[in-house]
Amino acid sequence: MLYWALVFLVVAIIAGALxxxxxxxxxxxxxxxxxxxxxxxxxxxxxxxxFRRA
Structure with missing residues (x-):
């Protein structure tokens, strides 16, 4: 899920630059x-x- 967040962030940066x-x-x-x-x-x-350890 973190991977997809980073992918969308990169897409946002590139789209914003263009x-x-x-x-x-x-x-x-x-x-x-x-x-x-x-x-x-x-x-x-x-x-x-x-909580599992306790």
Whole structure:
């Protein structure tokens, strides 16, 4: 999932550099959403690992 967030970020940067503002904004938004979903899964996984050991 982090891979796809980085892919959309790169697409947003390239589209922004070429002047495609709408595509850049959409790609950046998707990348941001995927990144926060990844962070949520990371926190859930860490908490689950801590509770298993206890």
């Amino acid at each position: 002047g495609f503002g709408g595509i850049a904004g959409t790609s950046a938004g998707i990348a941001q959403i995927l990144f926060f979903i990844f962070l949520a899964f990371l926190v859930i996984s860490l908490l689950a690992g801590l």
